[in-house]
Amino acid sequence: MALKIHxxxxxxxxxxxxGTDHPPISLDCMLELTKNADINGEKFDGVDLFLFHPHTDPEASEDDIRRMADKIADSGFKIGSLVAPVWPGTVGGCAFGSQDDRDNFVHAVAISAKIGEIxxxxxxxEYGVIRIDSAGGPEDFAKDEAANTKLLAETFQRAGAVAAEHGERLAAEGEICWGGMHSWKHMLNTLEETGMPSTVGFQADLAHTYLYLLGYNAPEAALLQEGYSEEQFWEAYKTMTDALRPWTIDFHVAQNDGSVHGTGDHDKTGRHCQADDPKGKLDITRCAEMWLKDYDQRGIKHICWDGCMFDNDVLESPKTWDAILEASIKVRNAVG
Structure with missing residues (x-):
């Protein structure tokens, strides 16, 4: 089966x-924008969801969840991966924090797994995973890296066991703003320490993992220095993807202009820029191919575009979604 595009x-x-220039955009509006995208008659196949307000009440009743599913299905879409509300201030808490924090983290995964089952x-x-991260920052993690790695892995193990009860897998997002996964080496160490490859894997995002190469929050893990050559880039990219690809069970198509960016209360991380941004550092298709080798053997059935922290006027422009869809189609066609 060809990869679905979400x-x-x-x-x-x-x-x-x-109350800012960039208020939340409703789920209905995001669905409509997605529905209207079209490249020579090809459309998005589905959407991936964030299980939190105002799009989704994580404590919603089963009837409410089914009504949401009806609405999405009526838009012509399947639902793929789900983002669990694991952060402090939502349902969860830091996965290497206090006992209460860690218990809340597991509770957030349990809620998400139940919604996924519904x-x-x-x-x-019909496919997709539950996306998580550590819900804590690199600076806090670095205060006692050995102890925090152990706590993080134990929390992921507990959360993985809960997810498996509902037939779900967890994908930990590789992003430089999350402690214990803020470099490719830290991410690999967390996954290996967790030791549940059939249940807890990696979610690769092209924009975020570009910053892994430069060691932005972990200079000791850098694979490239500024001013690198094209040959050096692809050698480094191969090192990173060879290490993390066996763990990769969820994938985000994206572009990065080499900078970090944060908006609102979201910490700075690899900037998502538009698919056709002339400042983009990545050959989107070629980089995606390196992550998606043998994707079917890892249970990947769809790819998803991630455009976090785009300005609202960018998100509300039809041209944005057409360009995103076109880039995703090229990835799908390249990998089969």
């Missing part, structure tokens, strides 16, 4: 704040 709904939420029973969801 659009992420959380760019309408991440970094958005009421969506599968409904028929709107």
């Amino acid at each position: 659009n992420a709904m959380w760019p309408g939420l991440v970094g958005k704040e009421e 969506l599968k029973q409904h028929g709107a969801r």
